[in-house]
Amino acid sequence: MTTRFTFEIHATDGAARTGAITMQRGEIRTPAFMPVGTAATVKAMKPADVRATGADIILGNTYHLMLRPGAERLARLGGLHGFMGWDRPILTDSGGYQVMSLSALTKLSEEGVAFASHLDGSRHMLSPERSIEIQRLLGSDIVMAFDECTKNGVDRDEAARSMERSMRWAKRSRDAFDAGGEHAGRAALFGIQQGALDEDLRLHSAEALIEIGFDGYAVGGLAVGEGQEAMFATLDFAPGQLPADKPRYLMGVGKPDDIVGAVERGIDMFDCVLPTRSGRNGQAFTRNGPLNIRNAKFAEDQQPVDPACACPVCAGWSRAYLHHLVRSGEILGAMLMTEHNLFFYQALMADLRAAIGEGRLATFAANFRSHYATQRQQA
Numbered sequence: 273m274t275t276r277f278t279f280e281i282h283a284t285d286g287a288a289r290t291g292a293i294t295m296q297r298g299e300i301r302t303p304a305f306m307p308v309g310t311a312a313t314v315k316a317m318k319p320a321d322v323r324a325t326g327a328d329i330i331l332g333n334t335y336h337l338m339l340r341p342g343a344e345r346l347a348r349l350g351g352l353h354g355f356m357g358w359d360r361p362i363l364t365d366s367g368g369y370q371v372m373s374l375s376a377l378t379k380l381s382e383e384g385v386a387f388a389s390h391l392d393g394s395r396h397m398l399s400p401e402r403s404i405e406i407q408r409l410l411g412s413d414i415v416m417a418f419d420e421c422t423k424n425g426v427d428r429d430e431a432a433r434s435m436e437r438s439m440r441w442a443k444r445s446r447d448a449f450d451a452g453g454e455h456a457g458r459a460a461l462f463g464i465q466q467g468a469l470d471e472d473l474r475l476h477s478a479e480a481l482i483e484i485g486f487d488g489y490a491v492g493g494l495a496v497g498e499g500q501e502a503m504f505a506t507l508d509f510a511p512g513q514l515p516a517d518k519p520r521y522l523m524g525v526g527k528p529d530d531i532v533g534a535v536e537r538g539i540d541m542f543d544c545v546l547p548t549r550s551g552r553n554g555q556a557f558t559r560n561g562p563l564n565i566r567n568a569k570f571a572e573d574q575q576p577v578d579p580a581c582a583c584p585v586c587a588g589w590s591r592a593y594l595h596h597l598v599r600s601g602e603i604l605g606a607m608l609m610t611e612h613n614l615f616f617y618q619a620l621m622a623d624l625r626a627a628i629g630e631g632r633l634a635t636f637a638a639n640f641r642s643h644y645a646t647q648r649q650q651a
């Protein structure tokens with residue numbers, strides 16, 4: 273008899289925690305970073321290489337997959353895991369965020385969101401019930417409730433209306449998930465806290481979600497343009513409003529220094545396109561801050577991207593070679609930059625887990641920030 277979903281906390285340090293989620297497809301060490309596999313691929317990376325960076329779980333995007341290749345087609349093909357060749361856990365988002373940011377002619381109602389595909393203009397509907405159905409068809413391990421990501425900068429009344437609708441949708445998501453038969457018996461469902469930057473709204477949202485009951489809780493509606501200071505100010509209270517014995521997931525975050533600050537504030541899970549997307553654009557993450565490999569100063573630099581990095585890219589090739597590949601538009605440039613960046617992110621998570629486990633997170637974080645900021649000012 274295998275466990276459906278357990279979360280065990282092995283150590284705490286201040287508000288930070290380290291532990292593990294256990295699911296049928298494998299263990300997820302926390303704090304965890306989930307590489308984003310938008311279109312059934314972590315771009316420029318084979319699944320075995322994603323795993324070799326240290327990833328225990330990846331994220332798939334409901335919005336993109338429902339449009340292409342299509343959820344019903346993916347189900348006929350046996351689901352997302354077999355299709356893409358990743359046999360470990362996959363978390364799928366609900367599509368709520370992408371539908372509002374990528375598609376056209378969106379019409380929001382109590383039922384859900386009607387929209388036109390950004391690919392071919394075809395008309396679709398996403399509702400809590402349809403989002404959960406799609407995530408089930410994909411074979412998702414961690415399913416996200418369908419919500420409305422409240423836009424940055426709206427007034428309190430609008431933020432409250434938006435949050436309250438998301439809480440009604442969270443209940444419908446729970447009911448749809450529970451009606452999912454065999455899938456509900458092996459997958460997990462996470463609720464998403466909204467309420468913008470407002471402490472009272474965040475508390476109301478947390479209470480509504482706890483009343484419904486979820487396996488984990490996401491802090492949604494951050495990293496939408498509010499800036500790191502406002503995000504950290506919200507994270508000073510939002511994670512503490514959510515159950516301490518369940519994983520807390522900060523959606524869409526972030527830069528390495530965002531992750532360190534959020535872990536210090538009690539977050540257990542992250543996802544972000546930054547290491548993959550910015551890698552393809554020539555940005556490499558290092559312990560001394562990000563660098564732009566296209567910069568002419570790297571043309572004859574024979575050091576590895578990050579001399580302190582243990583990844584195969586840094587072991588095998590120089591900044592000069594990556595500079596050449598990226599400037600030449602070579603496919604290998606995107607591949608190597610992505611691999612290094614994902615490895616850097618996973619090494620950071622491993623360092624955070626070790627620091628929490630040994631009760632030295634404050635020292636680690638201060639040391640990280642002093643090095644990470646220095647180079648960024650030079651760049």
Ligand SMILES: [Zn+2]
Pocket residue numbers: 577578581582583584585586587612613615616
């Ligand atoms: Zn490296």
